[in-house]
Amino acid sequence: MMKSVSGTGSAGSRSDPGGSGELSRFSVATTASSASQPSANGGARGISFLDAFRSCFVPPEARSPENSMSDESHPSHQLSQSLSSQGSNSGSVFGSKRSIKGMYSPMHRSSLDREIPGSTKFSLPQIQKATKNFSPNFKIGQGGSGTVYKGQLADGTLVAVKRAKKNVYDKYMGREFWNEIETLQRIEHLNLVRFHGYLEFGGEQLIIVEYVPNGNLREHLDCINGKILEFSLRLEIAIDVAHAITYLHTYSDHPVIHRDIKSSNILLMNNCRAKVADFGFAKLAPTDSSHISTQVKGTAGYLDPEYLRTYQLNEKSDVYSFGVLLVELVTGRRPIEPKKAIIERVTTKWAMENFVEGNAIQTLDPNLEATDAINLAVEKLYELALQCLAPTKRNRPSMKRCAEILWSIRKDYRELVVPTSAMN
Numbered sequence: 001m002m003k004s005v006s007g008t009g010s011a012g013s014r015s016d017p018g019g020s021g022e023l024s025r026f027s028v029a030t031t032a033s034s035a036s037q038p039s040a041n042g043g044a045r046g047i048s049f050l051d052a053f054r055s056c057f058v059p060p061e062a063r064s065p066e067n068s069m070s071d072e073s074h075p076s077h078q079l080s081q082s083l084s085s086q087g088s089n090s091g092s093v094f095g096s097k098r099s100i101k102g103m104y105s106p107m108h109r110s111s112l113d114r115e116i117p118g119s120t121k122f123s124l125p126q127i128q129k130a131t132k133n134f135s136p137n138f139k140i141g142q143g144g145s146g147t148v149y150k151g152q153l154a155d156g157t158l159v160a161v162k163r164a165k166k167n168v169y170d171k172y173m174g175r176e177f178w179n180e181i182e183t184l185q186r187i188e189h190l191n192l193v194r195f196h197g198y199l200e201f202g203g204e205q206l207i208i209v210e211y212v213p214n215g216n217l218r219e220h221l222d223c224i225n226g227k228i229l230e231f232s233l234r235l236e237i238a239i240d241v242a243h244a245i246t247y248l249h250t251y252s253d254h255p256v257i258h259r260d261i262k263s264s265n266i267l268l269m270n271n272c273r274a275k276v277a278d279f280g281f282a283k284l285a286p287t288d289s290s291h292i293s294t295q296v297k298g299t300a301g302y303l304d305p306e307y308l309r310t311y312q313l314n315e316k317s318d319v320y321s322f323g324v325l326l327v328e329l330v331t332g333r334r335p336i337e338p339k340k341a342i343i344e345r346v347t348t349k350w351a352m353e354n355f356v357e358g359n360a361i362q363t364l365d366p367n368l369e370a371t372d373a374i375n376l377a378v379e380k381l382y383e384l385a386l387q388c389l390a391p392t393k394r395n396r397p398s399m400k401r402c403a404e405i406l407w408s409i410r411k412d413y414r415e416l417v418v419p420t421s422a423m424n
């Protein structure tokens with residue numbers, strides 16, 4: 001079986017104003033034919049990223065011939081080819097967001113039976129009114145699959161309207177739309193964006209969800225509003241995300257794997273409490289542990305290397321991405337930093353190496369001051385991140401365990417911080 005990688009460029013997003021570090025979302029498919037796509041030129045960034053990616057995260061034994069894939073047919077090689085060719089594009093944002101296999105294969109349904117129980121169907125005039133006819137002034141985000149607008153419904157409720165890209169050539173976009181709706185209508189948790197409804201009409205595909213007013217985590221780590229995200233808030237955000245994913249993995253009707261945990265999908269309330277968004281890639285957890293996915297999906301830099309190698313999806317793939325997010329919270333850096341020196345380019349590798357050598361604190365976001373309480377918390381956060389980033393899923397903790405460890409890190413942090421501030 002051969003592997004193929006598909007990808008398209010995406011516009012710069014609000015979370016990446018300069019278009020300098022947004023990571024590609026991609027899917028790697030098992031198909032019979034497309035692996036022999038010729039490799040385009042070796043765009044420097046694509047090659048260096050993948051070399052680093054492979055050497056960090058794909059253990060040597062996984063790249064050995066007994067894995068029955070030649071280096072050329074290895075998914076990461078294919079990914080390398082794709083990224084290399086896209087790396088030559090003038091825009092530095094590259095990537096795709098495609099969904100091929102939906103959770104419930106909604107594409108197989110006729111348009112008549114597309115009523116989703118428990119969800120509201122909005123009318124186009126309602127949404128046009130709410131968004132002032134999709135006014136550019138109401139645009140709050142741009143992702144690979146569409147544009148997000150702020151809107152106000154007739155009853156005053158503020159909503160976010162995700163308007164899918166109109167791409168008649170990309171049948172996968174439609175599946176991602178239905179996938180997101182069908183996931184959203186199953187779930188309800190304080191730390192997940194709340195679903196209001198949807199609309200499919202006259203070429204428009206809209207998802208209407210709760211408006212989360214304070215931007216996304218990546219924007220806060222980039223200090224785009226001029227304010228530094230305090231360490232204690234970073235801890236709270238990690239806990240909120242851990243709660244949300246624990247809910248998805250264990251408490252919803254049927255475990256759901258998010259598959260795209262990343263800082264731009266973590267939205268913040270005004271008090272900086274977090275809500276996880278974007279369920280376009282979410283998937284019901286396979287009931288059979290030997291299940292092989294036909295699609296590997298996620299965002300480069302956050303993607304579980306074992307899933308990429310074996311095509312076996314598991315809740316622990318979200319745990320891996322969560323480990324990347326923990327490192328991002330501590331360092332403030334993006335998972336891939338193409339402009340840094342080669343040894344610092346893959347943030348998790350750089351941070352974990354420093355941690356193992358006893359230099360964790362050197363990787364702390366330079367915007368934060370290294371107090372005793374932060375020093376200790378960083379050590380513990382990295383201990384947890386190292387477990388989450390284990391190359392194989394069996395060595396990663398469950399998401400519930402991550403949440404428990406984070407509670408204890410927060411407790412210790414508070415105990416150290418409170419006496420100091422009381423003295424001050």
Ligand SMILES: Nc1ncnc2c1ncn2[C@@H]1O[C@H](COP(=O)(O)OP(=O)(O)OP(=O)(O)O)[C@@H](O)[C@H]1O
Pocket residue numbers: 013014015025097140141142143144145146148160162193209210211212213215216264265267277278280
């Ligand atoms: N409910 C919401 N409330 C406020 N802002 C939102 C909301 N949903 C999305 N956004 C903003 O829009 C941005 C892009 O949204 P979203 O992640 O849904 O698009 P996407 O196509 O899935 O993106 P990508 O493909 O890059 O992951 C988010 O990073 C966020 O800044």
